[in-house]
Amino acid sequence: MMRDPRLLVQSAPFLRRGITTPRLMMDVVLGLLPVVLAAIYFFGISAIAVLVATTAGAVSTEWIFSSKEKRGESLLDGSAILTGIILGLCLPPGIALWMAFLGGAVGIGLGKLAFGGLGQNIFNPALIGRAFLQAAFPTSITTWSEHGTITEFFTARPSNFALPLMQAPEAAVDAVSTATPLAYIKFGGEAAPLNNLLLGNTAGSLGETCALLIIICGVILAIRRTFDWRIPVSILLTVAVFSTLMWLINREYPSPQYMLLSGGLLFGAVYMATDPVTSPLAPRGAWLFGIGIGVLVVLIRLWGGLPEGVMYAILLMNAATPLIERITQPRAFGRTLRGEAIV
């Protein structure tokens, strides 16, 4: 008589696809890597310092506030790292490092953990971090410095090292500050050439300047089905259509190419609006969500008080996501949209 193997009793199915959530997160991190490298190329060591500061803020907050048993798991799922990197990429290179760190901490703490951790949050944590910085330090976060050249690579921006609650050295700020292309348009002045917007030779947040790179990475991530392609596509289409319309009515408004390529629109559409936790699940919901963001971006940019509207547009639509979900549930098989059995 053969000895019985010790049998494990589980519930079907006994096969798994083998792609896990941490791998999806790492996919996005890898998809961000070219953008990170471009940021380092354009802004030098300051870029590295800011990214490290935001990521450290995010990860350490996650570590402190998670229970001992869950600690390893919640760090390994990669979501805190991702939040840190995305936040870093939407900050100006000259921001004080302590602010960057604080932004990461607030993003994870208030934006994610306060709601119950990964999967429970209503708002994109990176954007919560940025919104907090915008409210707390409006000057620092809108002080844009020119990207450096290779020779200046190792020269950090002095404002990086400002101490908490102290002014950065005046002269340093003056010497390097400049306006972003969107601010130029809004507050008068000439626009940056479109070529520069595409390639990234312009002032702006770390990861937002090189449109071409973001488009390429976005297409790759969409093909790998890391995120729902409908969201960036619907945002960009809406902005294109809406801004073309306004531009045709009045040529004073920025041209649609300009609207699409400048500021944080591409970065936000590809990397922030697509956060699955804070966007609708069902395909019809994704379209609605994207259209909403697109409309809000144009409204804020053309008539709002701020030069840039992507952040608030996404946050507002994050808040609307549960409502969108409610009206965009998929039609069940063999039923009508209203849920009755078909006849």
Place this chain on the structure above:
Amino acid sequence: MSVYTLGKTFRHGVHPREHKEQTEHVAVERMPFVQRYTLPLRQHLGAPCQPVVKAGDQVIRGQVVANPGGFVSMMLHSPVTGQISAIAPRRFPNGEMVESIEIDADPYATQQFSSLPPIEWEELPLDEFIKHVQKAGLVGMGGAAFPTHVKYKLPEGKRCQRLVVNGCECEPYLTCDHRLMVEDAALVVRGTHIIAKKLGADSATIGVEMNKPDAVIALNEVIRQGEYENISVVPLRVKYPQGAEKMLIKALFDEEVPAGKLPLDLNIVVNNVGTMAGIAEYFDLQKPFVERLVTVAGPGVERPSNLMVPIGTPVRDILQHCGLSRETRQVVMGGPMMGQPLASLDVPMLKGTSGLLAFTEEGVQHPTEYACVRCGQCLEACHSFLNPSRLARLARAERWDELEDNFLMDCVECGACTYTCPSNVPIVHLIRAAKMALREQKAPKS
């Protein structure tokens, strides 16, 4: 272009690795007779059977040992010549104790089955024909084991316009339907012809997934030679769960069976290829349903096989016959997507058993559960267009009313959502538990 992109199919679904290479080209062998057989009286959907023998009775292979316990029930026949040793509760594959007939095989019997003259089925009125199918002991061979004759009882106002024969075998690892279609295509077509003719169907369609080209060729050859004009074979794209009858209908005819209704509402009857072969054997040879094809495979099996096994054979004997590895950690009855895990090998294989799979440590899943990030993959897997992620959350929160509003009961528990979930949420397990809780809640209080 491949079997995953060509051909008709339904929307959504998943593509698990097929793992069929172990047995898809292994010819069917006969499982040798063993010492003892166990026939649970309730191994089908419906009323339990009523035994007509008692302990100590001598029985011969094919003899009736239990009568149907109602209309939704069928006869049980002895799979061997031997002696009834007990009628008592015995361990069932799901762990429960179920009243069973236990038969000791006569070691000196030849176990030869002597065929009888064919039944003149064309002369029979439909009601008589249905009684014969019930007498044959046939049940659906796909796993749920629904008594076959019930499907032929057409309600007032319905007719069987189209007969659909299910040769998808979309579960990974399983190849017994495949081998049946290749080796006994004539039986499958013959059975299809009998049912189509008897139910007055205009057409009969055999749906076969494209990963079984030899089956398609074999069936077409038989159809061509026999000049069966209204029977056709339709190759389908390879996708799970195409064998779910509503999905097969969607794939073949692009029609949706209304929620909560049966294929008959579209004037369609769906049967498995195995059932069709059983029909042919019964009406041509009067051979009742006493044995069936079982795929024995998986990394824990040394000689993966397609076996013809008498119903009631202990799982232990079948696995030992094929060489069960000592490294085996998990044994599954049925396919890997919807099968029943076994806690003990001392349970019988049943009329609905299509496979026995043994997994070693490498093949066993130890999924770490992560938080649901609402990635939406389960929505893209669900062929019923439900929101599995939401159902799982509601089930955990025990919000029963909302579960029903989200069509919990439409779920066929195919497991595609759980297969695809990157956070390893046990979605289909939660759904099963929620369904059970809801049924309990609704059952009249005694």
